[in-house]
Amino acid sequence: MFENLSDRLADSFRKLTGRGVLSENDVKQALREVRRALLEADVSFSVARDFVASVTSKAIGKDILRSVSPGQQVIKIVHDELVGLLGDEVVPLELSGRPPLVYLLIGLQGSGKTTTAARLAKWLARYKSKRVLLAACDLQRPAAIDQLETIAAQAGAGFYGRRDTKDPVQVLNEARKEASRSGYDIVIADTAGRLHVDDDLMDELRRTSDAVPAAETLLVIDGLSGQDAVNVANSFQEQIGFTGGIVTKMDGDSRGGAALSFRAVTGRPIKFIGIGEGVDGLEPMNPSRLAGRILGMGDVVGLVEKAQDSWDLKEAEKLEKKLVSNTFSLEDFRGELKRLKRMGSLNDLLAMLPKNMRPAGTDMDPSQLSRMEAIIGSMTMKERLHPEQINGSRRKRIARGSGTRVNDVNRLLREFRTMRTMMKRMKSGKGMKLPGAFR
Ligand SMILES: Nc1nc2c(ncn2[C@@H]2O[C@H](COP(=O)(O)OP(=O)(O)OP(=O)(O)O)[C@@H](O)[C@H]2O)c(=O)[nH]1
Ligand SMILES: [Mg+2]
Structure with missing residues (x-):
């Protein structure tokens, strides 16, 4: 996760640390490299520009350059700014309200909605003691229902699906009734994706979200698709609206750009990060811990928890x-x-x-x-x-x-x-x- 970005940032900081005195130029040059590193990680252009501008104004002009260890102070500013970019604080899931609560998972085709639905069910059971029912509201492909049923069993979650209707609103309403009857706390709706944002998809999602009040509408985005994913997020935000994001596929080749730009572009927090292939690969988003990891300062709290x-x-x-x-x-x-x-x-x-x-x-x-x-x-x-x-x-x-x-x-x-x-x-x-x- 963020390996390349981490290495690039470490390179640009190396020139700042271990030196008693820094000139304005030293800092500016290092921050130019930071900007380049962010762009290479596929952070959106305006986000990278604003980020560096903000760090620059905080690092230059005050007494920092004449302080005891100016390099460390600049890194601290970058760290704090990174935490801000990722969202300052942990934004928990909405868990209050009369059960069963409905969470709607939306997103493009292949972004990881179905996988995430199962991961979320498992996470909620383990860490919040919630019983979760997964509702198969992707009725575009018959195989989607089977996929959800299989993965629900792997996650130990309940499953509700119907193979004789094409109406996701009907399935979701029935799933809620089933949840009330059987004492489930939360219904997670796995919806259909499309290759691109199109009117059909938006109509169907709007109809679903209008018909059933959701405690959370979570946009699932593919971490591999970089800033493109964030542009897509904007369309979803304008047309449907969502309460938070989940960025998947943060393992492997993900450069991290989507995760870093999401909050600044959409104004909504990332709530979880998805990693790996299994039903356990879900981590709550924790801005300061993630910033620490990106800057090579480590995630000591995470280590201790493990x-x-x-x-x-x-x-x-x-x-x-x-x-x-x-x-x-x-x-x-x-x-x-x-x-x-x-x-x-x-x-x-x-x-x-x-x-x-x-x-x-x-x-x-x-x-x-x-x-x-x-x-x-x-x-x-x-x-x-x-x-x-x-x-x-x-x-x-x-x-x-x-x-x-x-x-x-x-x-x-x-x-x-x-x-x-x-x-x-x-x-x-x-x-x-x-x-x-x-x-
Ligand atoms: N490496 C990796 N693969 C993932 C992750 N999440 C999902 N995948 C894989 O991505 C592919 C698509 O995931 P799905 O959960 O089916 O995506 P979806 O959004 O439900 O797709 P549609 O139903 O077609 O719209 C699957 O092969 C998953 O195994 C992740 O965090 N890391
Ligand atoms: Mg799916």
Whole structure:
């Protein structure tokens, strides 16, 4: 997500930081590069221009250029401006009102409406304890109904569809009745898309949104289509109106332009970002966290939230006691490796760390964790508790048992010893630095 933009911005900032004094010209030049980076990310022209103008006026003229670390201050201004561009604050979904609430998903063909309907249902169930019914209001293609039914089952959501009518308003009204009867909190209507904004589509959507009052009308846009998507959004805004946007396909090749321009162009917030192929790929939009990620400052809060799912505070305390009392054994080490692996794909987690804190890739290779686990797994319990007893022939046996080389066993024992030594040092207050995979 935003990889290219991140790299380009980091390049332009490199010239600003680490210097005591900055001239007006230095800043202007760096901001010209920022503007170019935004345009390359397919941010709309007027948005990029206004963005840079606003940063320039804040960075120049005040006392910033003569301050202690002017480069950092300019980056801070860019950061705050980026947060503003993305919408300043998190705008939650409308959840109040008499159930069942109706959410209408609208957007062009292939933008991701059907996928998003299922993702939203799953998200609402998991984080808001809501029961959701998905209503098949795309009656243009018969296959659309089947697609929604399948994906609703994957998301654990209810489904309502009819194969004997062409009237989306009828289906939505019946879905609402069904929802009331069966105690659903929210009905999400998956509507039909078109290749282009055309009168037929707009008429059908207008008829649907006029007939059924929606708590949210969410425009789903394809993050790969850059600023084009935002122009399309304008037509939807003029003709139907919507309460927020969901930008999909922010994984892979998305340059980010659509997500960055959406709010400024339409005046409506992005509420979620869609990533990947599965029904779990939905993240609430959080402007300051996303800005942090774009600027390579990391999404530390996101990281902590992810880690909390697999990290147990009591375990951590127990571990700390063991470390300090120097009874931390290879058996404990193995437990830690297991926990690390449970946290999910390490690379995903690492992407949330600030750039300069990310360790060299090889150190966090997930296969390395598995290898370390296998090595410890081939030791006897006695060896795990007393690693100093592991001599040459034992090392050979352990390597054979774990399908590794003696070198790998040596390396693991070395890292473990280093770690223990550091723990001793930590105990005596001399500070610490974690080795290898734990860095
Ligand atoms: N990589 C990626 N693919 C996605 C994402 N969201 C949807 N897709 C894919 O995009 C394609 C279209 O998604 P749909 O959900 O069917 O889009 P739609 O808006 O319902 O399309 P129509 O019903 O034809 O208007 C599918 O192949 C999805 O798997 C995403 O966040 N990332
Ligand atoms: Mg669809």
